Amino acid sequence: MATTLTKAEDRTAVGHAARIAHVSKSFGGPEGQQLVLDDITLDVAPGEFVTLLGASGCGKSTLLNLVAGLDRPTAGSIETPGGRPALMFQEHALFPWLTAGKNIELALRLRGVPKSERRTEAERLLELVRLGGAYGKRVHELSGGMRQRVAMARALAQDSQLLLMDEPFAALDAITRDVLHDELTRIWRETNVSVLFVTHNVREAVRLAERVVLLSSRPGRIAREWTVDIEQPRRIEDNAVAELSVEITEQLRGEIRRHGQH
Amino acid sequence: MASTDTKPDDLAGLEAGLDALDAVQVRRTPVREVLLRKVLPPALAVALVITVWQLLVEAQVTDDYKLPSPAAVWNSASDMWLQGTLLEVVWTSISRGLLGFLMAVAIGTPLGLLVARVKFVRAAIGPILSGLQSLPSVAWVAPAVIWLGLNDKMMYAVILLGAVPSVANGLVSGVDQVPPLFLRAGRTLGASGLRGTWHIVLPAALPGYLAGLKQGWAFSWRSLMAAEIIASSPDLGLGLGQLLENGRNNADMPGIFLAIILILFVGIAIDLLVFSPLERWVLRSRGLLVKN
Ligand SMILES: Nc1ncnc2c1ncn2[C@@H]1O[C@H](COP(=O)(O)OP(=O)(O)OP(=O)(O)O)[C@@H](O)[C@H]1O
Ligand SMILES: [Mg+2]
Numbered sequence: 001m002a003t004t005l006t007k008a009e010d011r012t013a014v015g016h017a018a019r020i021a022h023v024s025k026s027f028g029g030p031e032g033q034q035l036v037l038d039d040i041t042l043d044v045a046p047g048e049f050v051t052l053l054g055a056s057g058c059g060k061s062t063l064l065n066l067v068a069g070l071d072r073p074t075a076g077s078i079e080t081p082g083g084r085p086a087l088m089f090q091e092h093a094l095f096p097w098l099t100a101g102k103n104i105e106l107a108l109r110l111r112g113v114p115k116s117e118r119r120t121e122a123e124r125l126l127e128l129v130r131l132g133g134a135y136g137k138r139v140h141e142l143s144g145g146m147r148q149r150v151a152m153a154r155a156l157a158q159d160s161q162l163l164l165m166d167e168p169f170a171a172l173d174a175i176t177r178d179v180l181h182d183e184l185t186r187i188w189r190e191t192n193v194s195v196l197f198v199t200h201n202v203r204e205a206v207r208l209a210e211r212v213v214l215l216s217s218r219p220g221r222i223a224r225e226w227t228v229d230i231e232q233p234r235r236i237e238d239n240a241v242a243e244l245s246v247e248i249t250e251q252l253r254g255e256i257r258r259h260g261q262h
Numbered sequence: 263m264a265s266t267d268t269k270p271d272d273l274a275g276l277e278a279g280l281d282a283l284d285a286v287q288v289r290r291t292p293v294r295e296v297l298l299r300k301v302l303p304p305a306l307a308v309a310l311v312i313t314v315w316q317l318l319v320e321a322q323v324t325d326d327y328k329l330p331s332p333a334a335v336w337n338s339a340s341d342m343w344l345q346g347t348l349l350e351v352v353w354t355s356i357s358r359g360l361l362g363f364l365m366a367v368a369i370g371t372p373l374g375l376l377v378a379r380v381k382f383v384r385a386a387i388g389p390i391l392s393g394l395q396s397l398p399s400v401a402w403v404a405p406a407v408i409w410l411g412l413n414d415k416m417m418y419a420v421i422l423l424g425a426v427p428s429v430a431n432g433l434v435s436g437v438d439q440v441p442p443l444f445l446r447a448g449r450t451l452g453a454s455g456l457r458g459t460w461h462i463v464l465p466a467a468l469p470g471y472l473a474g475l476k477q478g479w480a481f482s483w484r485s486l487m488a489a490e491i492i493a494s495s496p497d498l499g500l501g502l503g504q505l506l507e508n509g510r511n512n513a514d515m516p517g518i519f520l521a522i523i524l525i526l527f528v529g530i531a532i533d534l535l536v537f538s539p540l541e542r543w544v545l546r547s548r549g550l551l552v553k554n
Contacts, residue, residue, distance in 0.1 A: 068450055069449075069450075070446055070449060070450065084450070084452065085450075086450065087447075087450040089443065089446075089447065091443060093443050093444070093446075093447040095444060095447075095462070095465070095466070096548040096549060096550075097465045097466070097468065097544075097547070097548055098465075106451065106453075106461060107451050110451050110452040110453050110457065110461070111452065130274055130277055138547060138548070138549060139548075139549065140548065140549020141549070143280070143281055145277075145280055145281065146281055154451075158450075158451065158452075175276075175280065176280055179273060179276055179277055179280065182273050183273070
């Protein structure tokens with residue numbers, strides 16, 4: 001694919017897909033300012049797959065929203081040299097007034113793809129998530145797993161160099177989730193996109209990532225990082241995945257326990 | 263793709279199985295069932311009303327100049343039909359009503375959008391707009407006649423004052439109910455500002471807007487009837503309201519009944535033929551209509 005080649009060239013030139021430097025975020029609440037993220041520094045390399053792991057409420061979504069440009073950091077800076085990142089929400093966020101195919105075409109249209117090419121490109125993207133026949137389907141006619149795949153195709157339609165994913169598979173059953181993990185790994189390797197993937201599921205994090213970043217809670221800080229040296233394709237039930245998951249879970253529990261002590 | 267990947271056929275097969283298992287089955291309702299469940303019940307209800315009416319007439323509960331028989335009303339209708347005036351009268355009112363309604367849409371839509379999206383405008387005229395909805399449009403007839411005289415302009419003014427607030431308010435509540443998730447999803451796709459309004463906000467607000475249009479039509483029709491009944495003049499074409507008023511002046515009870523039935527009939531017919539199908543189509547295409 002020609003697009004993949006040019007993208008790969010872009011990436012070597014740029015150096016990083018996202019650079020999060022000393023980012024803090026606080027929200028004004030009834031009890032004064034609440035510091036949610038504290039001095040987060042994190043680079044995502046071009047083509048890299050990073051998972052962001054942390055307990056519920058530690059600020060993972062907040063961080064993704066900042067990277068996506070939906071909100072501004074209180075301090076620090078965020079660079080995404082590849083342009084506006086694509087964001088996949090925990091809920092599929094597909095527009096119910098459009099068919100699956102038209103949802104994707106809207107993303108293409110807003111990106112400036114000429115009308116004559118949109119249909120073919122939308123069908124190619126649906127093919128990529130293995131939903132070749134779903135072009136004319138309404139959102140409510142699709143199963144939960146199919147909706148997430150259409151949402152993935154729509155995110156890919158932005159042709160962004162950075163794909164942000166906020167617990168996209170959290171609401172799915174285990175088998176569907178396994179299938180989508182395989183799909184995501186395959187697509188990531190085929191398209192060379194960089195992925196920043198948020199989850200609170202340790203095994204999911206290890207199953208997918210090249211690098212796992214653990215966030216502590218209140219305020220969210222980077223607690224530790226692991227490089228995952230297990231060859232892809234992995235399975236969530238692989239021994240190597242399980243072993244590293246045990247280690248990370250121990251650390252995550254320690255982080256959570258710290259909060260109970262005072 | 264690297265040969266080390268999970269066997270792709272396996273994965274595709276598994277996916278196909280999962281999709282087949284929980285994809286929604288969409289079924290079209292056969293015509294027979296529609297007739298049986300949608301057409302039969304109201305037809306029976308109408309038949310029942312006419313029967314009771316006829317029985318009351320036969321029991322002579324009151325003088326027959328007060329309560330005409332269904333047959334007398336029918337005769338009055340067929341007389342008008344034979345004179346060729348029936349359709350003309352109905353059409354005079356419908357065309358006024360629809361034209362007024364279209365003008366109300368043309369004014370109410372941008373107004374609603376402005377109120378929904380501009381904070382200052384909302385604070386300034388939002389409450390007035392919702393207050394106007396509860397003001398009976400009959401109240402406008404007197405000033406409209408004085409300002410504009412006894413003519414079509416005055417009719418349209420009354421219709422607009424009745425229907426514009428409904429249309430605008432429908433759009434406002436539609437916009438207010440757009441889930442924030444759609445707005446955020448739109449922004450990540452690059453739809454903000456005017457593009458966001460066009461591609462995300464307006465289509466997302468369509469159900470509320472349609473409800474507003476439906477109510478706007480009901481108000482247009484009501485306002486028009488009020489105007490026609492109160493402000494009848496030979497200069498104005500004969501509409502259903504004037505038909506009613508003429509019936510009163512001539513103590514022609516069958517004529518009055520006929521006019522009331524026609525007014526009701528037109529209101530229901532437009533709603534049933536235009537707005538209900540439109541609303542159902544929009545809701546169904548979004549999976550918002552639950553079939554029982
Ligand atoms: N707009 C906001 N205003 C005030 N507080 C907020 C806002 N958004 C998030 N917060 C607070 O920031 C903290 C982190 O929220 P966030 O949604 O980022 O957590 P999370 O890590 O994504 O959690 P989960 O895993 O449950 O999705 C929470 O305590 C939340 O109450
Ligand atoms: Mg979250």
